[in-house]
Amino acid sequence: MLEGYTAWPKERAAFYKEQGCWEGYSIGDMLRMKAVLYPNAVAVKAFDTERTYAQLVKRSEQLAVGFQQMGIQKEERVVVQLPNTIAYVETIFALFFIGALPVFALPSHRLNEISYFCQFSEAVAYIGAATYQNFCYENMMEKVQAVSPKLKHIILTGETKQTPLESLYKDEPFQKVDVRGSDVAFLQLSGGTTGLSKLIPRTHDEYIYTLKKSVEICQVTAKTRFLVVLPVAHNYPMSSPGILGVFYAGGTVVMSDTPSADEAFPLIEREKITMVALVPPIVIQWMFALKFRTENIHSLEVMLVGGAKLSEELARKVMPTFGCKLQQVFGMAEGLVNYTHLDDEEERIVRTQGTPISPFDEIKVVDAEDRELPVNTEGFLLTRGPYTIQGYYKAEEHNKKSFTPDGFYRTGDIVRVDEAGYITVTGRDKDQINRGGEKIAAEEVENHLLAHEGVFDVAVVAMPDAFLGEKICAFVIRQDETLEKRRLITYLESKGLATYKIPDRIEWIEAFPETALGKVNKKQLRVIIQEN
Ligand code: AMP
Ligand code: DBH
Numbered sequence: 062m063l064e065g066y067t068a069w070p071k072e073r074a075a076f077y078k079e080q081g082c083w084e085g086y087s088i089g090d091m092l093r094m095k096a097v098l099y100p101n102a103v104a105v106k107a108f109d110t111e112r113t114y115a116q117l118v119k120r121s122e123q124l125a126v127g128f129q130q131m132g133i134q135k136e137e138r139v140v141v142q143l144p145n146t147i148a149y150v151e152t153i154f155a156l157f158f159i160g161a162l163p164v165f166a167l168p169s170h171r172l173n174e175i176s177y178f179c180q181f182s183e184a185v186a187y188i189g190a191a192t193y194q195n196f197c198y199e200n201m202m203e204k205v206q207a208v209s210p211k212l213k214h215i216i217l218t219g220e221t222k223q224t225p226l227e228s229l230y231k232d233e234p235f236q237k238v239d240v241r242g243s244d245v246a247f248l249q250l251s252g253g254t255t256g257l258s259k260l261i262p263r264t265h266d267e268y269i270y271t272l273k274k275s276v277e278i279c280q281v282t283a284k285t286r287f288l289v290v291l292p293v294a295h296n297y298p299m300s301s302p303g304i305l306g307v308f309y310a311g312g313t314v315v316m317s318d319t320p321s322a323d324e325a326f327p328l329i330e331r332e333k334i335t336m337v338a339l340v341p342p343i344v345i346q347w348m349f350a351l352k353f354r355t356e357n358i359h360s361l362e363v364m365l366v367g368g369a370k371l372s373e374e375l376a377r378k379v380m381p382t383f384g385c386k387l388q389q390v391f392g393m394a395e396g397l398v399n400y401t402h403l404d405d406e407e408e409r410i411v412r413t414q415g416t417p418i419s420p421f422d423e424i425k426v427v428d429a430e431d432r433e434l435p436v437n438t439e440g441f442l443l444t445r446g447p448y449t450i451q452g453y454y455k456a457e458e459h460n461k462k463s464f465t466p467d468g469f470y471r472t473g474d475i476v477r478v479d480e481a482g483y484i485t486v487t488g489r490d491k492d493q494i495n496r497g498g499e500k501i502a503a504e505e506v507e508n509h510l511l512a513h514e515g516v517f518d519v520a521v522v523a524m525p526d527a528f529l530g531e532k533i534c535a536f537v538i539r540q541d542e543t544l545e546k547r548r549l550i551t552y553l554e555s556k557g558l559a560t561y562k563i564p565d566r567i568e569w570i571e572a573f574p575e576t577a578l579g580k581v582n583k584k585q586l587r588v589i590i591q592e593n
Pocket of ligand 1: 250251252253296366367368369370371389390391392393394395414439472473474487495500
């Protein structure tokens, strides 16, 4: 078994199997089954290239042969950092076929994150684009390789001196590898609350179960035409119901490189898209774009919105503005996923984040002492169930804090649950900023700023933003009075911090307000920034 993986307690594993939640086959097998059922249906399309289900299996197997010939083994980790492309889909299925574990990086990650993922997961290979959106990943990877002794292969799409991905498709028969439902399938990323993001091991069984339930609840069928606009490696566009859910149902995925309306609207019109999954800021952008764009987007039947809280005010506008149904989704890469239902009464759809996807999801709302609270009372959300992890990868100490002794995950979300089980997210009890769906651990940004010689102390907090919901504000006590804000930002960029983690605002401060216990009072800092 994978080292650093917290396995399921035996009795609960047996129970979830007995209840039919876990069916024992892999994500690769799932695709093969769909290729038997729908060989000639288009599975995925990007720009002018498309793959039917049969072609997708064939191409992914050809790539799997290439990976095998390089010596990549079952359970070895491979950091994947590809944009929304067919290469991404073929790469992850090729890795699933050989049982190697993709580590799902995002294109916005930089040297800081990629070095950490490669080192911490002891990845043997990295697969990315040579360049993308004016950034040269090929150069970045030279630096990553210098500090990652286990990293043997750098495989890139596009013009490259490294191994071209395209060269690894081998027209030779693929020798099947024994990959089981109970095996870990990949390492997903958590937004994190401490210095570095945690890696989340998910098994084939549990992930396929989330696809099956999501497909039912979101009514995804072989007729569904799903447009992916968010970075596809993120847990939400991957699985809620996401590209994998659409494959589960035999539908068609169309890839958009970015979520901008300029790119997405023409695709919706041309491809007769029926379903999209957005974060709240994109909803705002699209509403604005509707005023001047001329495409017909009436094929849209369902708009999923999640990743960050959708305000009730904005939620009310979705259905009348876009003429499609709104479905809210509240999920986490650690597991638990909730949806509102397409036939729910409007008040539920606009005011709540839905109900858990499984009757076996256990939900507790507790106070600071872990005592359960009555319905309709705000408290901390704890959860346990057939697809919520039992522990982060290689994080024994952190796991003691993030999970209760009986295996409930402490989500860090503050919620209220009504009589019917509908969850409303009302706040957060984790030191994190949710910047339009991108999660940032305050501590990580603080540590980088503290490393600057002109900085004496720092506290990073969320500040409200009409568009993104929240932005990042760093309060800094200077060591050196001549230090300029611009220089601090340049410093963070030069350290290779992911673009979305760079503070939107820096405020000089003389001293931090403190709590009764003498800790930095971040609540007070959030009030200060809100009022200024
Ligand atoms: P992560 O653990 O990094 O995958 O991020 C999951 C977190 O995103 C959740 O614990 C919530 O804090 C937040 N989140 C996701 N969807 C929603 C939503 N619909 N409303 C409010 N917060 C959300
Ligand atoms: O924010 C998330 O991580 C998220 C949101 C919606 C998620 O992981 C999901 C659905 O599965």
